[in-house]
Amino acid sequence: MKDHGWAYDTDGKLATVPVPEGCGADFDKAAFGLARAPRVGEYRGFVFASLADKGPSFEDHIGPMKGNIDDLVDRAPDGTLALDAGMHRYVYNGNWKLQVENVLDSYHVPFGHASTVNQQGVQFARREGDQKGAAVIETEKKQTAASWKDRKSFNAGNGHGWTSNTTLDDGKRSSPVFDEYKRVLAEKVGAERAAEILTPRLHNSLIYPNMSIMGLNIHVRVIKPIAVDRTEVNIYPIRLSGAPEDMNFANIRLLNVTHSAASFVQTDDLESFVRAQKGLQSHLTDWVDISRGLGAEEPDTATNATRGLATHEMVVRAQYKAWLGYMDEAA
Amino acid sequence: MALATRRLAVAAGIDRGPFEDFLIDEARLLDERRFRDWMALFAEDGTYWVPSVPDQKSPFDQASLFYDDHDLMKTRIDRLEHPRIHVQTPPSRTAHIVGNVVIEHVDDGKGEFRVGSTFIMVEYRDDVQRLFAGRQRHHLRRHGETFRIVQKRVDLINCDAAFEAMAVPI
Numbered sequence: 001m002k003d004h005g006w007a008y009d010t011d012g013k014l015a016t017v018p019v020p021e022g023c024g025a026d027f028d029k030a031a032f033g034l035a036r037a038p039r040v041g042e043y044r045g046f047v048f049a050s051l052a053d054k055g056p057s058f059e060d061h062i063g064p065m066k067g068n069i070d071d072l073v074d075r076a077p078d079g080t081l082a083l084d085a086g087m088h089r090y091v092y093n094g095n096w097k098l099q100v101e102n103v104l105d106s107y108h109v110p111f112g113h114a115s116t117v118n119q120q121g122v123q124f125a126r127r128e129g130d131q132k133g134a135a136v137i138e139t140e141k142k143q144t145a146a147s148w149k150d151r152k153s154f155n156a157g158n159g160h161g162w163t164s165n166t167t168l169d170d171g172k173r174s175s176p177v178f179d180e181y182k183r184v185l186a187e188k189v190g191a192e193r194a195a196e197i198l199t200p201r202l203h204n205s206l207i208y209p210n211m212s213i214m215g216l217n218i219h220v221r222v223i224k225p226i227a228v229d230r231t232e233v234n235i236y237p238i239r240l241s242g243a244p245e246d247m248n249f250a251n252i253r254l255l256n257v258t259h260s261a262a263s264f265v266q267t268d269d270l271e272s273f274v275r276a277q278k279g280l281q282s283h284l285t286d287w288v289d290i291s292r293g294l295g296a297e298e299p300d301t302a303t304n305a306t307r308g309l310a311t312h313e314m315v316v317r318a319q320y321k322a323w324l325g326y327m328d329e330a331a
Numbered sequence: 332m333a334l335a336t337r338r339l340a341v342a343a344g345i346d347r348g349p350f351e352d353f354l355i356d357e358a359r360l361l362d363e364r365r366f367r368d369w370m371a372l373f374a375e376d377g378t379y380w381v382p383s384v385p386d387q388k389s390p391f392d393q394a395s396l397f398y399d400d401h402d403l404m405k406t407r408i409d410r411l412e413h414p415r416i417h418v419q420t421p422p423s424r425t426a427h428i429v430g431n432v433v434i435e436h437v438d439d440g441k442g443e444f445r446v447g448s449t450f451i452m453v454e455y456r457d458d459v460q461r462l463f464a465g466r467q468r469h470h471l472r473r474h475g476e477t478f479r480i481v482q483k484r485v486d487l488i489n490c491d492a493a494f495e496a497m498a499v500p501i
Contacts, residue, residue, distance in 0.1 A: 085392060085393050085394055086383055086384055086393040086394040087383075087394060088383065088394050088396075089491070089492065089493035089494065090493060090494055090495065090496070091493040091494065091495055092495060092496070093495075111415075112417070114413070114415035115410045115413035115415050115416040115417070116410060232493050235394075237394055245392075248392075249391040249392060252391065252392065252393065252394060253390075253391070253398060255394060256394060256395050256396070256397065256398050257403065260383070260394065260395065260396050260397070261396060261493075261494035261495070261496060261497050262381070262396045262397050262494075262496075262497040262498070264406070264407065264410055266496070267418040267496040267497070267498055268416065268417045268418050270418065270495065270496040271417040271418040271420075271496060272417060275417075
């Protein structure tokens with residue numbers, strides 16, 4: 001009743017009603033608070049909400065992905081993340097699942113992002129300390145298309161998954177700022193634990209259905225379906241509390257280049273999503289082939305997940321299987 | 332404020348014409364997709380900044396739509412010329428209008444100037460026409476008979492909106 005001036009507390013309770021004498025004698029403010037999400041869960045500061053009354057419990061749903069959230073949060077020497085560096089907002093005329101597929105798919109990279117690789121086969125650098133400070137230009141051949149072939153992807157069930165494996169500290173990575181970060185982290189958590197933290201399992205993680213964590217140019221992404229053919233995506237740069245501010249600034253700057261609406265990377269993905277949507281709406285074919293690597297999956301006992309090559313489509317199949325399951329459940 | 336500074340500039344004998352011509356030439360290079368010539372207008376230490384929130388204080392602690400130094404500008408332009416840049420297949424066509432030019436600040440000692448203006452850019456690509464508008468501020472340094480850009484800051488009126496892909500500089 002916003003046009004009548006009803007006012008609510010930040011916890012959603014109805015606080016005041018103008019001209020209360022017009023209300024019935026049995027009017028009870030407690031019955032008129034704002035609607036609540038039926039189910040809410042929280043893990044390490046990330047709050048998840050479900051608008052469905054029933055379904056898998058939060059613990060069952062998020063369980064397989066807790067380690068991925070730990071992987072990110074533990075990198076902060078003070079143990080907390082700050083999502084206070086604004087956000088990138090982009091939209092595209094395509095279904096939300098196109099973006100969801102994309103975050104774990106490595107098959108698209110050599111073609112989709114060809115324009116980020118120069119004639120010498122070198123892609124621009126991605127991290128503070130890779131070369132010279134916060135520069136986002138690479139001079140040494142390493143992050144090339146060929147390396148994507150070796151990457152693995154993991155299916156953790158419930159539609160969740162991740163891709164391996166970008167070591168934060170490959171031994172060669174060094175700069176005054178990155179060295180300072182390593183020192184501060186080791187001081188807080190011990191050298192052994194710091195080494196573990198700097199050897200994460202992950203590149204991208206997908207917390208199905210609509211959140212991803214990218215471990216390299218670190219950010220959290222939230223995917224918002226607006227219509228069947230329209231999606232908004234919000235990218236939140238992450239500051240690691242306790243890390244050198246110059247390192248956090250370099251990450252923020254890198255995200256301008258990789259994931260702003262005017263970036264070098266995301267823009268080619270957006271174009272792909274729009275073209276895919278046009279194709280899907282043609283109705284000339286009923287099927288999209290996502291069978292790459294079918295039968296090549298293998299168990300990964302260390303992570304209790306299923307493993308395949310990241311250029312295969314195991315994770316895409318897993319996402320659609322989960323989606324179908326949730327849709328059946330809702331029907 | 333603007334009127335006062337303009338009077339100041341006139342009193343100091345500074346003609347707005349060369350500044351206005353420079354901005355018009357710059358916009359034309361973008362519209363003609365002469366990106367390398369456009370980049371050559373920037374000083375070696377020059378930056379191109381499009382903030383993502385109104386009145387953004389710093390490009391370092393907040394996300395920006397663009398914040399390019401010389402190296403990044405070059406990488407961006409290499410990509411714009413790459414045969415497999417999908418988001419420019421087909422390429423954008425743009426038309427800029429620059430007006431309301433005001434000399435906001437003069438530093439005679441350093442030969443540096445801050446020039447504010449208003450712009451509209453219309454972009455057409457792949458059957459869709461889009462409109463961008465806002466204020467821009469050029470920090471210019473005297474360079475022989477012309478200027479070099481120390482910083483071009485573009486404040487879009489909708490800078491905090493959700494955008495479809497933007498491939499070309501504004």
